[in-house]
Amino acid sequence: MSADIILVIVVATALAFDYTNGFHDTANVVATSISTGAARPQVAIAFAAILNFVGAFISISVAATVAKDVVDAEVITPTIVFAGLIGAIAWNLITWYFGLPSSSSHALIGGVVGSAVAAVGFDAVIADGVIGKVLIPAVVAPLLAFLVAAVAIGISYRVAGKQRPGIVTRGYRYGQIVSGGLLALAHGTNDAQKTMGVITLALIANGTLAPESDPPSWVIFSAATAIALGTYSGGWRIIKTTGTRIIKMDAAQGFSAQGAGAAVILASTHYGFPLSTTHVINGGVMGAGAGKRLSAVRWGVAGNIFVAWLLTLPAAAAIGGLTYGFTRIFGTGALGPILVTLMALSLIVAAFARRAQRGAPVEATG
Amino acid sequence: MMLATILHTEELLSTMVAAVVAGIGVTFAFSVGIWGAGQFVELSRNERPVAAAAAGIVGALALACVVAALAIGILVMTDK
DSSP states (O other): OHHHHHHHHHHHHHHHHHHHHHHHHHHHHHHHHHHTTSSOHHHHHHHHHHHHHHHTTSOOHHHHHHHHSSBOGGGOOHHHHHHHHHHHHHHHHHHHHHTOOOOHHHHHHHHHHHHHHHHHOGGGBOHHHIIIIIIHHHHHHHHHHHHHHHHHHHHHHHHHTTSOHHHHHHHHHHHHHHHHHHHHHHHHHHHHHHHHHHHHHHHHHTTSSOTTOOOOHHHHHHHHHHHHHHHHHHHHHHHHHHHHHSOOOOHHHHHHHHHHHHHHHHHHHHTTOOOOHHHHHHHHHHHHHHHHOGGGSOHHHHHHHHHHHHHHHHHHHHHHHHHHHHHHHTOSSSHHHHHHHHHHHHHHHHHHHHHHHHTOOOOOOO | OHHHHHHTHHHHHHHHHHHHHHHHHHHHHHHHHHHHHHHHHHHHHTTOHHHHHHHHHHHHHHHHHHHHHHHHHHHHHHHO
8 A cells, every 4th residue: 555655656746747847848849939930939839739749659768768777677666766756856946946957857867866876775776777878878969969950050051041031031930840840749759758767667666567568558648748738838938038038040040950959859769868858959059059150159058058967967866865865764655755745845836936936037957 | 898888889879870860961951942942933033944943843852852851750760
């Protein structure tokens, strides 16, 4: 009974994490299309939400990586997964509160690794998987998106730049409907799969699923729904800030940035690499800016991303580990996770209330 | 060998090649499509129908390549 209660809490927490992931990432996915005038905000957000939902169904490679290649599922318990999720959510809230553009994906993996180390020791971590499938792609993917976007915008200007501006702008705006759609699809497939992977890991840990199992249909459907709802509701809030906070770019730059981001995320997803979609999309946007002129890039933002990237894995791991330690004070039953959930909910409500009072903008994480 | 296993070199390289080919290739093809449309309008205005038609065909073929690339990409994604 106690194990089932913990499992329900884990699934609910994972879906809440997925919802907040979509909520925060809406800005990343739709900003470029709205900024260049390729789509009206309402249309772009609804389109992104639908394609996030669809994207969650097209692959399970990343879910398999999260469930099988990060920590040893045979020594993991649902409480460890729960503590990892709390580590990720807490770090997301902290970075959101202070306006740091951190990665939800890295926070999730860091949180689970930290709680697993606290509970079982370093033997619980599959080092090959963490290094080869998480850390290395985390460095390579944003740089790749930067380079692809920079080369792509150079080609765009060279090939189509001498045509009448009206035709060029209209053409790339139409193109952005497709590239923006692909980006939303890519975001849905990579990010929703991380939640699927964590829920699957908890189900395996609880004995509900056999080891090496793929995510069940209900897990895929619920993760897809959570990220799509998050994307849709997050969008209505960012409409207010869109005009002032998004980098101004032309339609060709928007097309190149979105195309590069979508290509990198989709290719990585196919090979099961759980990426930070925020970092990849920002890499694409910066590449499209740098391809035009280097001074167009907000290098300060790039620095913030780098700092947040360095901090995210260890910080989320530390919080995950501490959370696990706290839950164990109350034994191995459901009391610890229930108390932590209540405390986390109180903190979330307090943070949102304080942030709303200050009228601060929403920062993207991914 | 050990390092190659940890790094998942083959998968990482395949990801990089796929991203470069798709990201740059599709942008190039789409830009050719816009070039074709622009040239078609321009040459038609200048009453050069044969050249306009040729530019239009090049543009249409380039856009067809974009559609084909997207279709192949989605098929590959859903195949695994």
